Amino acid sequence: MSFPDRFYFVETTLREGEQFAGARFTSEQRVAIADAVDAFGVEYIELTSPAASPQSARDLAMIARRGLKARILTHIRCHMDDARLAVESGVNGANLLFATSEQLRQVSHGRTLDEIIERAVEVIEYLKSHGLEVRFSCEDSFRTPLPDLIRVYKAIDSLGVKRIGLADTVGVASPREVYNVLAAIRAEVSCDIEFHGHNDSGCAIANAFCAWEGGATHIDVTVLGIGERNGIASLGGMIARLAAIDPALVSRYNVEMLNEIDQMVAEMVGMTIPFNSCITSPTAFTHKAGMHTKAVLADPRSYEILDPSMFGRTRTVAVAHRLVGWHAIAERARELGIYLSETQARAAAARIKALGDEHDIDGTTVDELLYEYAE
Ligand code: AKG
Incomplete structure (x- = not known):
């Protein structure tokens, strides 16, 4: 069986992971996590929006200036106020999101698809004019009708973004569904595709893997899978999934660091490594x-x-x-x-x-x- 030749990690412990109920990272801890996942070899590190809190903005700017090998991203609403803060922070790129499902549109912003696209055009052109790498996600992609997704993503792709993102925000999608939706979108856009999937129904790692098989190039992970509710795909889980196919797929990462990284973040969020963590569980072997x-x-x-x-x-x-x-x-x-x-x-x-x-x-x-x- 052949697999896609491109794979990049978007490591989001410092954004999605910070949304875990037990997480409140100090500035020193944020730096320690960024340094550790950078040394591990992830290609991207995503941090909380500078609009989240004053300290978050200061830490973002500090980590953006740190000279890490990974590209530093911030995750922001598709809004000019956030976009200006992202530019000021000195990051390499911005991960934008806008809710497109009926369920979230009603409670979150009440905008139509045309209005979403119109706003996205303004924000994306601004970010690109300041040299930022831009990714645009339809939040709650898997409860958004496929024709709506295609319409939005085609419009966004035509603006010359680096990536679009598909998010299983509520962890509702099955692996087969993820594969099918990714393959359908892959056929419609020319840019790279990122996938972000929650674990509410226990499919986060399987879904992330099927997203890659279906055409995603970038996969969001956090250390131990921490995140909102019961989190997303874990860094260790994805490494295990890829290594199980062929260890060569993970040879560019410092996989021997996984245990110390999981231990470090587990302590920071006040837990021990869960028994069912891939690779780093105390009973994994x-x-x-x-x-x-x-x-x-x-x-x-x-x-x-x-x-x-x-x-x-x-x-x-x-x-x-x-x-x-x-x-x-x-x-x-x-x-x-x-x-x-x-x-x-x-x-x-x-x-x-x-x-x-x-x-x-x-x-x-x-x-x-x-x-x-x-x-
Ligand atoms: C989610 O939808 O669960 C997020 O955390 C945002 C994901 C994204 O921006 O792609």
Whole structure:
């Protein structure tokens, strides 16, 4: 199967991520995040609008002047007041948004599609005249009728924007729908396409991937997927998705930094890395059931599509539980420098299973028992 040849990350922990309920980044933390994702190698870093708060405006200007390799974007309403602030801040580009779905138009601005396009023309021409890279998104794209999307995006494309953006603002779209809509828009515009998808129905990473397959060039991610409600696609999730196809797809990123970046942001927002985070979950490379451990010990590829060492992680074969198998027990004994025959390993495993039925057991208990069986 062939995949599109272009892929860029728009890392938006400092915009979408700041909208996570637990986030309030200090200026130092904002700099630390920008530096970390820049060193990781993301191509774009998106920050909160300078109109959001005075400190946000100061931090945006500071990070824009920092000389990072990534291009610095700010996310603003499609409004001349915000556009002027974006230009003053010294960023490389502006990510504009305007709600186009019936649901949001009614409560947010009440404008018609023609009025949206008219406003966009003014703002885009202003930003372009000041040398900014411009992207325009239809907010709530997946509840906007396709003919409306096509009409708006064709008009915007003709203005010479760098990208248009499709946003699954409420996380309603399915992967197939995302693929189909992206492919339909891809056929209508010549500019690049960005995708931003929320995780309300658990499809954020799958949708981001299908957007890329359907013709998106730029994918929005945040560290750990933090964002409004339950967030968007995570940086680690997209790296895992791409690496599962071919590690070469992520070779230009410093993927061994992922764990430290996830740890850092988790601490900043007052949580631990969730158990189901791709790659960086504490249990992402832990194998437990006897059938799995037997196979993994024979060949890790049996139950691992990603090589933990690529990400600076190590594999764990869990032995202190009642699902343990004798192969795992024999391997643990070898690590301790003990030789157990198959009969001894089977007997030790049976004993651990019985103990595990009675209560929780820990690694020390297992190790002590293995020494007993070796005697
Ligand atoms: C959303 O629609 O959920 C956003 O956060 C904005 C996305 C965009 O500007 O493309």
